[in-house]
Amino acid sequence: MTNPDLSDPDHSESAPAPNPLIAAWSTPFGVPPFAEIRPEHFPPAFEAALEAHRAEIESLAADPAPPSFETTLLGLETSGRLLTRVAQVFFNLCGADTNPALQAIERDIAPRLAAHHAAIFTDARLFQRIDALEAGKDRLDAEAQRLLQRTRLAFIRAGARLDPAGKARMAEIVERLATLGTQFAQNLLADEAAWTLVLDTEDDRAGLPDFVIDAALRAGAERGHPGKAVITLSRSSIEPFLTFSARRDLRRQAYEAWTRRGEMGGATDNRALIAEMVALRLERARLLGYPTFAAYKLDDTMAKTPEAVRGLLEEVWAPAKARALRELCDLQRLAEQEGFNGTIAGWDWRHYAEKLRKARFDLDEAATKPYLPLDQVIAAAFDTASRLFGLVFTERTDVPVYHPDVRAFEVSRDGRHVALFLGDYFARPSKRSGAWMSSFRTQEKLAGDIRPIIVNVMNFAKGEPALLSFDDARTLFHEFGHALHGMLSDVTYPSLAGTDVATDFVELPSQLYEHWLSRPEVLGRFARHHATGQPMPEEMIARIKAAQTFNQGYATVEYVASALVDLAFHEMADTSNLDPLAFEAKELARIGMPAEISMRHRTPHFAHVFAGDGYSAGYYSYLWSEVLDADAFAAFEETGNVFDPATAERLSRFIYAAGNRRDPAEAYIAFRGRLPTTAALLKKRGLADAA
Structure with a gap:
């Protein structure tokens, strides 16, 4: 083929290619x-x-x-x-x-x-x-x-x-908050992408199981260090390192980098952004007649008031802290028995907790991970949805995806298309940390029977095969619960569809779904050794169940502390001269935060709260929803069948498929017949007798 003569007026300009974002999609x-x-x-x-x-x-x-x-x-x-x-x-x-x-x-x-x-x-x-x-x-x-x-x-x-002046100021505030939230998230991603810990020697790798080293070698190849084992600030990298590394100095180095994301100084430091956001949120609330941002934000939730939120958090805080302090004594005793002469610090907790778990329950992560290959956990999540809701998942290789790691599944029921599900499971530098569910299209009936396209995004470490910890597997089930909330949506109006519900209700479908993972009916079928295909031994499943409340004081304290700090920031009535880290420290001192435990999300990297305001004054929502999910799963247990069809039908109709068709409290009562108390939550976390 010859090149066109560009001097020919018929070829002087080629028509621009249509913008694929605007053109019709025939995919x-x-x-x-x-x-x-x-x-x-x-x-x-x-x-x-x-x-x-x-x-x-x-x-x-x-x-x-x-x-x-x-x-x-x-x-x-x-x-x-x-x-x-x-x-x-x-x-x-x-x-x-x-x-x-x-x-x-x-x-x-x-x-x-x-x-x-x-x-x-406006x-x-x-x-x-x-x-x-x-x-x-x-x-x-x-x-x-x-x-x-x-x-x-x-x-x-x-x-x-608002009057015209108020509307103009409100517009300025929301525009500025959007800028600040975007910058916060990008700063955090930059800090996470920039930091690495290269394990140069065998001594640097002391104590690390093969699965940690293999994942670190893959991370090294991705980060430009071929042949080197590299620890990154992805949770799937940093937590196993803190758990297994025998090098206390390197654990400290990694822990401090992990807990100081967003406060490293320089262009990516988030402290000034936080101070400005908190002030602007307060101003926004006052424009609308509320005394604080928390009062404004919570007025449209199940909780309704900051007082109700604080009441729940403090009801759980006291027994959680008491339990955590007993756990600390147990860890200190174990460390001293091993010849450690110092005091347990934050970078020691996971390390000795894993040793104590192994000693107490004959259970350790290195032993359980071979039975939890990613593909089997995905299959378990799918099978649970099939048994509860009649869904069928068929992998599709003809569907366009945005990254080679992404997998596509058609979801159907009784031969009819329900949704398309995308699974994006592995960590990479181009992905923000954490795990989440989102949508490329939401369900509605207004423009015809529009079915959703739902995505779950994770940050698991790659492997051949990828092996998950039990916490990783729980995360997968959690996010798949959100995905089901989006996929099963069956409402008319897009504004009411799927997960567009109150923040302290949206975690119910996800946290409830976690319960099925630990059931023998699920683990017994799908927890199979990646090399031998042998099922997880029944005694190991029993030990996993027995260990479910192990270290729950620590886990609850790190979470509730984050929720209390979030609430305190947004209950402020005077934000002048705010120093976010000083404020955080003051609030932690007020509640008596154990020095050996860090907040699950310290303020400078608290993306739930400051990378946008989705969970601002709302991080408590996970605990509020946990009150619901513990009680909701009890509805299945009371039938003697955790897949009871009648209970599952009510769950689908009033929770997973219902979107925001009714007030969340009414929706829960329609499913359960009543609202719950915190008793089931405290029992689930093993805190009922901890105070």
Whole structure:
């Protein structure tokens, strides 16, 4: 083929390729065509989507006809579809497979999107039309009434009733908070990507099992140190190292790097960002008539008030701390028996706790991991969903994915398509730490039977095969519980679909799902040795069950301390001259935090709370939901069958499939017949008699 003559006017300009983010997608299940999408496609796609959405909103707000549910609320529900599609692809990639180009776009677009949505939710014309629908709400069915209630409340909480000056200031605040949250997350990722501990010698590797060394060698190859074993700040790397390394000096080095992410100084230090965020959140709350940000944030949750949250946290804190102090004495005694003459520190706790667990229960992570290969744990999660909800999972290799590690599964029931599930399981430098569920498309019936595309993102260490700790396996079940909440969603309106529920209710489906992992019915079938195929011995399963409450004082203290610090930051009524680390230290001193235990998420890297405000004043939600999940699983146990069909049907109908169709307390009562108490939670954590 000859090259075209570029002087020929017919060939002077070739037509630009269509932007794949805007073009129709002909991929299986309508998955984004990831191979065609490049960073430079996002800015023009966002521009087009924002322009289209603004035009749609203007048409709704300026409609001269009297407002109706169809023209106003349904018009709002169906607006901005292109923007939603572009944003879902973009922010999923920013979390799971980012790069400098995407990060630059994120810094630009995050505040612009915040300002865009603030303009919509403070549009007086639009709110007036929505508010007018309140008088005729009794003519709507229950789900439509719920949509009206939630939409109207969203406008009020965004500042729709403020005067023009208040609205302008609110817009400035939300835009600035979006900028700060984005920078916080990117700083944290930079700190995590930059730090490594190279284990140069055999002595550096002392005490490490083969699975830790193998994972470290793979991390070394990924980080530019081929042939070297490298520990990173991924939780799947750092925690096994702290558990097994015999080198106390290296454990300390790793622990201090892990606990000081976000406060290293320089361009990635998050302390100033935190102080500004806390101040802006307080100002935002006061604009809306609340005394503190916690009062504002919690007003739209199951908990309702900071006092209720603090009451729960402190009810659990006292027995958890008492239990942790007894655990500390046991660890100190064991260390001294081994010839250690010092005092247990934070970098020692996991190391000696693992030794004590082995001594007390004849159980250690190195012995259990061979029975928990990743593929088998995935199969266990799928089988549990099949037995509870009738779902079938079929792996698809013809579906586009955004990274070679990602696996795609079609989810069906009775021969009908339910969802597409993407599993992204391995740690890499381009992925933020942690584990989460998200969606590339949410379920709805408004535009037809739209089925969801759900993704679970993890940070497990690679291996041949990848072997999971029991905590890793629990994390997989947890996130798959969230995924089921998204996949089983069966509501009409996209704003009420899937996981779009109260923060302290959203963890119920995920934490409840964890319970099935430790059941003999599941472990007995799927916990099989990766080399021999032999099932996990029954006595090992029994020891795992017996050890479930081991070290729960420590685990509860590190979590509850984080939740109390989060709450304290957002109960502040005066944020002037705030030093986040001094404030953190003061709150920990107030509650009597044991020096040997660190918060699970210290303030400078508390992404739940400061990389956006999803869990701000809301980290307690895991514990609130745990009260629910402990009681909910008891509903199955009371039947004598943890897969009881009738109980599973109620669970699906009122919890997993129901989205936000009703108030969460009403939803739980519809499933269980009553609200729970903390008794089941304290029993589950082994704290009932610890105070």
